[in-house]
Amino acid sequence: MSAQAGAPGQGGTGAATGGFAGGGGLLGGMVAQGPAETFNVVRGDRLEGRVALVTGGSNGIGAGVARRLAERGAGIVLADIDDDAGKALADELDATFVHCDVSRLEDNEAAVATAVERYGRLDLAFLNAGIASGCGLGEDFDLRRYRLAMGVNLDGVVFGVHAAIPALLATGGGTIVATASMAGIVGIPSDPIYAANKHAVVGLVRSLGEDLQARGIRVQGLCPSFADTAILGEGKELLEQIGFPILDVRTVVDAFFRLLDSDGTGECWFVIPGREIEPFAFRRAPGPRG
Numbered sequence: 001m002s003a004q005a006g007a008p009g010q011g012g013t014g015a016a017t018g019g020f021a022g023g024g025g026l027l028g029g030m031v032a033q034g035p036a037e038t039f040n041v042v043r044g045d046r047l048e049g050r051v052a053l054v055t056g057g058s059n060g061i062g063a064g065v066a067r068r069l070a071e072r073g074a075g076i077v078l079a080d081i082d083d084d085a086g087k088a089l090a091d092e093l094d095a096t097f098v099h100c101d102v103s104r105l106e107d108n109e110a111a112v113a114t115a116v117e118r119y120g121r122l123d124l125a126f127l128n129a130g131i132a133s134g135c136g137l138g139e140d141f142d143l144r145r146y147r148l149a150m151g152v153n154l155d156g157v158v159f160g161v162h163a164a165i166p167a168l169l170a171t172g173g174g175t176i177v178a179t180a181s182m183a184g185i186v187g188i189p190s191d192p193i194y195a196a197n198k199h200a201v202v203g204l205v206r207s208l209g210e211d212l213q214a215r216g217i218r219v220q221g222l223c224p225s226f227a228d229t230a231i232l233g234e235g236k237e238l239l240e241q242i243g244f245p246i247l248d249v250r251t252v253v254d255a256f257f258r259l260l261d262s263d264g265t266g267e268c269w270f271v272i273p274g275r276e277i278e279p280f281a282f283r284r285a286p287g288p289r290g
């Protein structure tokens, strides 16, 4: 695959105007934005020659998205801790597998570097790795499991975004999709830690969307309801017993591509059996002026 094929972006850091100047306090990242430029737009029907990083790409939703991206001609880096499944899928798709624990900043940076070294660019970062916490906050609290779940589900997205930004800017922009969950929109009594870190991912997406768009990077959130993957564990049987509909992975992959083809940024798209997928309409919050 040609590393430069289908490269519409301006390239270089010329596109990198505005935002993220650092500084203290909640408003530290707000600086004047530069003029709008022509950015690299990543769409589902324009993936030939584009390059995607898929974290949690060895199994489940990540593997499903990777398969469809490969069908459409994208170069793919699968980043996961499941080496066996990841290497097998990489062989099948003529993709690249990199062992990556997303809870480690340096692993995220190395995964992005692999995309740039192997394919010459990065257009799309699908930050999707995730786990259930496996503990609650009562007697079943387990500090190690708590840290692990926050590390994978929240740090994994934070580090992934941080690692991907320079590479995406160098391509003239691109798209970041973070897998949150319906658990990022509603409370989940059976796993409050999972709900907390998924709410945090939703907050990240909503906070980053506008600012990064000014630099040519769209950030969108994918919020599936229960989907038929290994993460459900024994919960799958329970859901079946109570007749709760479970999404096919294919439906979530379809949703990913709908979201890729959307124009928005900072949105969190819900994927629920039997419903049209769409961005969740957060209620307007009260402010000091009304």
Ligand SMILES: NC(=O)c1ccc[n+]([C@@H]2O[C@H](COP(=O)([O-])OP(=O)(O)OC[C@H]3O[C@@H](n4cnc5c(N)ncnc54)[C@H](O)[C@@H]3O)[C@@H](O)[C@H]2O)c1
Binding pocket: 055, 056, 057, 058, 059, 060, 061, 062, 079, 080, 081, 082, 100, 101, 102, 103, 128, 129, 130, 131, 152, 179, 180, 181, 182, 223, 224, 225, 226, 227, 228, 229, 230, 231, 232
């Ligand atoms: N399946 C569902 O019901 C459901 C619903 C909503 C959201 N999600 C989210 O979808 C995403 C994908 O999960 P899935 O349903 O495909 O489950 P899955 O278990 O099939 O896939 C998760 C992948 O993440 C990988 N992973 C785990 N820890 C990792 C780490 N530290 N570093 C890198 N990779 C790691 C696993 O090896 C696996 O390949 C997760 O973020 C999950 O929270 C899933």
